[in-house]
Amino acid sequence: MREVRLVDEDGGQAGIVPIEEALQRARTQGLDLVEVAPTAKPPVCRIMDFGKFLYQQKKKVHESRKKQKIIHVKEVKFRPNIDDHDYDFKLKNAIRFLEEGDKVKATVQFRGREMARQDLGHKLIRRLAGDLGEAGVLESSPEMAGNRMHVIFGPPRHAVKKPPSPPSEPPAGKQESA
Numbered sequence: 001m002r003e004v005r006l007v008d009e010d011g012g013q014a015g016i017v018p019i020e021e022a023l024q025r026a027r028t029q030g031l032d033l034v035e036v037a038p039t040a041k042p043p044v045c046r047i048m049d050f051g052k053f054l055y056q057q058k059k060k061v062h063e064s065r066k067k068q069k070i071i072h073v074k075e076v077k078f079r080p081n082i083d084d085h086d087y088d089f090k091l092k093n094a095i096r097f098l099e100e101g102d103k104v105k106a107t108v109q110f111r112g113r114e115m116a117r118q119d120l121g122h123k124l125i126r127r128l129a130g131d132l133g134e135a136g137v138l139e140s141s142p143e144m145a146g147n148r149m150h151v152i153f154g155p156p157r158h159a160v161k162k163p164p165s166p167p168s169e170p171p172a173g174k175q176e177s178a
Contacts, residue, residue: 007036007046016042073152075105078128080120091131098136098155108149121149129153 006014006022026033026047037044074097076090094104106128108121125142136153143150
């Protein structure tokens with residue numbers, strides 16, 4: 001005859017009982033007998049409402065996912081001979097992405113004979129790292145993959161989103177002229 005260690009609905013130990021008796025106790029209370037530790041000697045079973053248990057487990061998983069911060073990787077593409085205005089525009093986007101807490105993948109794409117001038121790509125990435133400054137931390141060294149060189153920047157560890165400051169008001173004693 002097989003025996004189980006029974007835990008009642010309130011969490012109290014009911015001792016080691018035959019499985020038939022455990023099933024009978026669960027039926028009389030209108031609940032289910034659930035095996036919670038099958039590898040224990042003897043196996044541990046608990047009297048509970050199984051539907052309610054599944055609902056609570058799903059709710060715990062949902063709450064834990066809600067608290068997680070999802071980090072996206074945003075890509076900013078460059079060419080080796082990029083114009084200053086275009087570079088500044090993409091730099092501002094990269095800074096914005098990093099301030100929002102996302103990672104930035106900076107890609108330098110080479111075409112044709114530009115592949116012979118990979119030093120331009122390294123120079124561009126060094127310039128980008130310097131211009132990002134405190135906004136981004138270099139997470140990987142520049143890597144070549146086919147005709148593309150890429151590097152990943154992450155937000156600094158201490159970065160915390162600051163709430164927008166309220167607009168400053170003029171001092172109470174002075175009046176503005178119209």
